Amino acid sequence: MKALVTHPGLQHSHQMAQALYEQGMLRQYWSGVPVRGPGEPVPWWLPPGYRARVREVGIPQALRRHPMWFPGVLKLGLNRRMGLNRFMGLSHSAYAHRIFHLFDAWVARRVEVLRPEVVVAYENSAMRTFEAARRIGARCVLDAPSVHRVAAAAMLDMPPDWYQAEIDARKDREVELADLVITCSEFAAQSYADAGVPASKLRPILLGASPPGNVRRRRTRAGTRFLFAGGLTTRKAVDLLQQAFSMVRARVPEAELAIAGGGADPMLAATLASLASTPGVTLLGALPQSLLFQEIADADCLVLPSRFDSFGMVVVEALACGTPALVSERVGAKEILQEFPRAGWIVQVSAQSLYDRMLELATVPASLDDARQYASLAGEKYTWARYRRAAAATIATLC
Template sequence: MNGAAIRAEQRGKTVAVFHPGLQHSHQLAWGLYERGMLQTFWSGVPVQCADDKAPAYMPAQWRKKIRGTAVPQALRRHPVWWQMLLRARLLARTAPTRHDYTHRVFHWFDWWVAQQVRALKPAAVVGYENSAWHTFKAAREVGATCILDAPSLHHEDAKRLIDVPSNGYIDEINRRKDEEVQLADLVITCSDMARESYLRAGVDERKVRSVLLGAELPAGVARRPDTARPVQFIFAGTLSSRKSIDLILDAFARLNADGHCADLTLVGGSEEPQWLTLARQVPHVRCLAGVPQKELYALFADADCLLLPSRFDAFGMVVVEAMATGTPAIVSTMTGAREVITRFPDSGWVIEPTEEAIYRSMREKVADRRSIRDASQSALAASRYFTWRAYRERVADLIAETLE
């Protein structure tokens, strides 16, 4: 191997991954580590290997929610101050204030990381949407490739679909997002739907690629046998207008108007107190706060059908998580995970994000429970394709190809 080839190989093995929170960044970093390409992984939310000890400062209820990884501790940093700064948003009294504060924290993280990039001098950096502007500018200074992982839709599409609560900081957020895309050599979206939103905004199609996310069933979680109980629907995610929680509750109330034929479990926090108040007024609705990952899978395994008819959702990881337990999903045409059902047509149902469409689809499942049982088998087949291992391989292939 000549000197140039050796230097190219060495540079290809130094990719730095930075995220102010977590999302699926630990899986991307894990994929790079398995390929021998990871230099370092920093996130504002900690992950751990099987033999790691949970941080002593962390409350017990938080420790149960820590995600696992194979990336060794020597290659990871999870500074405690970013976790505390993100948690402090709960002190804000209004949704616009919480929104703007959260994104300011992301911007502070971006500035802090940029200072480190100049010292690390990686061959490439992977930054996340709205926290990579300073990072990418620093990366350019040291000759690094800039890779933007963009889990949401382009902000122009998002603005058309739903109002974002903000006290005016949204303009700065969107300006930075545009700069990040401009600086990026590669933009990775989590669905073709999200990719198309970037193309509509005029981004060069050659640098926008989609890699669908995945899920894996934890050990010890098994599907509950079918019984004669009412049909069990489940929703998991933030109770918000974007997730169509208002439409779900209205449709579910209609469904049970003539008698108890179904139950609904809502898992997750609420964007506004009004959604919890409304949910508690609807009979046969159970509300649960955020739960550890294994407990969420157990809830999916106990359900008959997942509801995710979002007004927009760039992917919707809960869809493949539910499918891993054999639970099919009702998703909207504006949910990126509809592509899972497109590839495995019998694994769920795609509808318009309207109250009438949600009601009709739920009513059909109540009237024909065999359709749920049949879809359950197809959902399991789909989940074997959309695993985290498969995602790690696909995303590592894409990044290796980009570095070449």
């Protein structure tokens, strides 16, 4: 059985493709963001933003294809000063989804020529691809990186978008066509089950992390250093973090908070301004992965208070570095902390709950030192190698 893996960007699709290649099951891997093999240079002509996103895989060039036109036009369209989107009158979300849909159509036209036996595609770029796959009798696997759209709308209270109805219809059709829906956690899988997706279709597989071998903790504690890493958005609850840390800092003046991330939500302008002016806060901006891992290793505790996250990749990255994590009850990676309860803490989605736990950790930092060994144990289990074994075994059930 041979499978096609296709994604307009990257996310963790290269790990799925690598998993299938390791088992002799990969027909092709098509992704908008390129990957490189061991010893291959990063293409010199790639813009810096793309160079930082290139990942190394063991997949031969002959099995890879990277139509960079799609992410390139996406980036140009969303540019604040000269973006194409200004002339189209679409929201950023609507424009981005248009590009995903174009990629979906591009893949669909080629599926019937390639004729794989299985197609693995990703949310909001899979509908046409799956329809073409069905015409040739191929099995369809939806690798869903988020919670079900109904749960997302309920948890985030998203404002209506004229384009949202089309996006929702496409997502529903993708789920309908899929033989399997792979989610990043039981938390995410339950959101699909709650929306009426049959349990027989659902396969949760927790993601993994493998930090660079040269990452070592360098920092000795002066004050407790919390780290947030991710998009500066409402979904990630940056507003709740700002409220909680400002109260912690008032009680523990030596406490610190580092913020690593970009993609600031315009609706959070006041929150981000407050963060920038809060004593003890350091804004690191968006970091390449190698530098982010070092910041994680140097932190005393990762904080991810999301209103919802189907997984929360940075959590397992923190555990892989031996850094304990504090997450909300709506972060899928909480399942790792439930398995390794001494590796971190789970709180409700509220500024008060976050403040209470952060204050305790800042006041009694010995608990953070105790948690590091258990974080390392969790990180040793939840690796990319483990994910790849589980992913390949899941796809093999379609035989």
